[in-house]
Amino acid sequence: xxxxxDETQELRKQGSGNGGAxxxxxxxxxxxxGEVQALRRVDFTxxxxxxxxxxxxxxxxxxxxxxxxxxxxxxxxxTVSVFGGNPIHAEVRTRIGAMLQVAKVPxxxxxxxxxxxxxxxxxxxxxxxxxxxxAGLQEIKDREFGELxxxxxxxxxxxxxxxxxxxxxxxxxPTVGLDVESRRVLWEEIRRLVARGKTxxxxxxxxxxxxxxxxxxxxxxxxxxxxxxxxxEIKASTAGRRIRCVTSLDIETVRGLPGVIEVRRDRxxxxxxxxxxxxxxxxxxxxxxxxxxxxxxSAGLEExxxxxxxTNNDAT
Amino acid sequence: MATAPITLVxxxxxxxxxxxxxxxxxxxxxxxxxxxxxxxxxxxxxTFPLMFYVLxxxxxxxxxxxxxxxxxxxxxxxxxxxxxxxxxxxFGTASGLAAERGLGWLQVKRASPMPPFxxxxxxxxxxxxxxxxxxxxxxxxxxTFGGVxxxxxxxxxxxxxxVAGSLPFCAMGLAIGYFVGPNSAVATINLIxxxxxxxxxxxxxxxxxxxxxxxxxxFLPPYHLAQLALSVVGAGQHESNWIHWEALIGFSLICLxxxxxxxxxxxxxxxG
Numbered sequence: 001x002x003x004x005x006d007e008t009q010e011l012r013k014q015g016s017g018n019g020g021a022x023x024x025x026x027x028x029x030x031x032x033x034g035e036v037q038a039l040r041r042v043d044f045t046x047x048x049x050x051x052x053x054x055x056x057x058x059x060x061x062x063x064x065x066x067x068x069x070x071x072x073x074x075x076x077x078x079t080v081s082v083f084g085g086n087p088i089h090a091e092v093r094t095r096i097g098a099m100l101q102v103a104k105v106p107x108x109x110x111x112x113x114x115x116x117x118x119x120x121x122x123x124x125x126x127x128x129x130x131x132x133x134x135a136g137l138q139e140i141k142d143r144e145f146g147e148l149x150x151x152x153x154x155x156x157x158x159x160x161x162x163x164x165x166x167x168x169x170x171x172x173x174p175t176v177g178l179d180v181e182s183r184r185v186l187w188e189e190i191r192r193l194v195a196r197g198k199t200x201x202x203x204x205x206x207x208x209x210x211x212x213x214x215x216x217x218x219x220x221x222x223x224x225x226x227x228x229x230x231x232x233e234i235k236a237s238t239a240g241r242r243i244r245c246v247t248s249l250d251i252e253t254v255r256g257l258p259g260v261i262e263v264r265r266d267r268x269x270x271x272x273x274x275x276x277x278x279x280x281x282x283x284x285x286x287x288x289x290x291x292x293x294x295x296x297x298s299a300g301l302e303e304x305x306x307x308x309x310x311t312n313n314d315a316t
Numbered sequence: 317m318a319t320a321p322i323t324l325v326x327x328x329x330x331x332x333x334x335x336x337x338x339x340x341x342x343x344x345x346x347x348x349x350x351x352x353x354x355x356x357x358x359x360x361x362x363t364f365p366l367m368f369y370v371l372x373x374x375x376x377x378x379x380x381x382x383x384x385x386x387x388x389x390x391x392x393x394x395x396x397x398x399x400x401x402x403x404x405x406x407f408g409t410a411s412g413l414a415a416e417r418g419l420g421w422l423q424v425k426r427a428s429p430m431p432p433f434x435x436x437x438x439x440x441x442x443x444x445x446x447x448x449x450x451x452x453x454x455x456x457x458x459x460t461f462g463g464v465x466x467x468x469x470x471x472x473x474x475x476x477x478x479v480a481g482s483l484p485f486c487a488m489g490l491a492i493g494y495f496v497g498p499n500s501a502v503a504t505i506n507l508i509x510x511x512x513x514x515x516x517x518x519x520x521x522x523x524x525x526x527x528x529x530x531x532x533x534x535f536l537p538p539y540h541l542a543q544l545a546l547s548v549v550g551a552g553q554h555e556s557n558w559i560h561w562e563a564l565i566g567f568s569l570i571c572l573x574x575x576x577x578x579x580x581x582x583x584x585x586x587x588g
Contacts, residue, residue: 071427084324085324090429091326094329094429098427100424103420104415104421106416113346113349116342116346120338120342123335164428
């Protein structure tokens with residue numbers, strides 16, 4: 001399984017890059033709900049063949065952005081365009097697939113019945129056997145939805161998103177609440193979609209998910225886009241190394257070392273954040289002969305994200 | 317990988333009629349399957365009116381005490397028939413709609429190219445079908461055990477009026493469904509449905525209610541449907557049928573307007 005995903009990642013990197021045409025966009029789009037500004041003059045484009053992750057904390061505006069793309073809400077100002085049309089019109093939606101967060105799905109319908117019904121909405125749906133295969137549902141096609149586990153339910157919703165053979169899919173927090181195994185399975189299915197040439201917009205607040213899947217990450221907070229780039233670029237944009245160690249030096253001394261941004265106690269040791277690791281390490285090694293369990297990592301996407309949204313929250 | 321040239325939408329697409337009919341058919345088919353498998357709807361919609369009829373129309377029947385000029389077993393068929401039709405229509409539409417709206421399922425469907433009308437028609441079809449079943453079963457009970465005499469024409473007319481009368485209450489159900497939350501839907505429907513039925517003279521025949529209540533009844537839609545149905549058996553209050561039809565049609569239009577308001581309001585509900 002790991003091999004397959006590496007291969008598909010390679011294929012995509014060779015192929016699409018930034019070359020695909022823009023197939024969906026929000027231009028200076030705002031959405032207000034009463035006094036709440038869910039989105040503020042957002043510019044956002046999606047290119048053919050890419051997997052874009054829209055990453056942000058809860059309440060950032062991710063679901064609102066998806067609703068605009070699906071025609072479920074109209075922008076207060078600005079425009080939304082998918083395949084050159086307004087998604088309010090049913091025709092545009094024949095080429096879109098959506099996986100939304102839903103609290104309750106009719107439980108007494110069987111898996112294949114749900115798929116049969118949704119397939120009928122589209123002009124050229126995939127054959128049902130292929131849908132079942134793509135979403136890994138062949139074994140459970142005759143089970144009622146209410147009998148399914150969480151991971152199986154999400155795969156049914158995924159099947160409904162792809163049953164119409166859409167060119168672009170919008171997945172709103174598709175792995176929320178899933179266990180690790182189910183999450184990996186769904187990731188693999190999403191990657192296969194993109195490898196077949198589909199375009200995907202994925203919203204998530206799981207940084208690991210954005211890092212694992214996306215060609216491009218767009219970070220959103222409080223209705224505004226605050227950063228955009230490949231996962232590597234986002235990580236590089238925030239300075240930072242993280243040093244973990246066990247030391248006999250007290251925490252205040254360490255905090256006072258030049259270049260240290262922050263020190264935290266981490267169980268038996270310390271976690272030090274600094275712009276650059278080497279000067280700190282030199283000082284620690286000189287001052288503490290008993291220094292042990294040293295680990296140096298680059299700030300992950302989590303740090304980048306917290307830094308970006310933290311400064312964003314402080315600034316407003 | 318090579319991506320095919322992007323085709324844009326052409327704004328003149330119309331779904332072929334056969335596909336549209338298929339959608340309407342499947343939407344209704346799966347609505348029926350969903351509700352029938354749940355059993356709560358089908359059982360309560362049919363049992364309550366039949367139970368009341370058996371109790372008050374057959375068992376406690378005093379055959380020589382006519383009501384409105386006919387035997388009680390005859391009178392109660394249009395009367396409980398209206399009650400049953402109202403329940404079948406309200407619960408067939410409002411509770412499903414409130415739940416699917418409030419819990420996000422309707423949104424998933426609206427994100428697809430499903431024509432919204434198919435969704436509503438499926439629920440109305442459910443309400444009307446069960447209205448027909450309730451009305452027919454009541455009639456069968458009455459004819460078989462209650463000594464009710466009705467010509468074939470009369471029976472057909474009665475059932476047809478009741479089924480047609482299910483439409484205003486389906487509209488009412490859609491209006492209610494757009495303005496109640498999923499958890500309070502059933503309770504709210506009952507809070508409206510039961511007093512409305514009583515005050516329209518569906519349980520205690522209208523002529524036995526106090527005068528002021530009889531006058532209020534003229535403003536209540538179930539009263540009008542009941543009167544239309546009762547006139548088939550000759551037990552109505554002998555008012556002009558046009559008044560009743562106009563009241564029901566007007567009521568339907570108001571309810572559809574309210575439902576439409578709810579439909580358009582729904583986009584502005586949640587954010588995040």
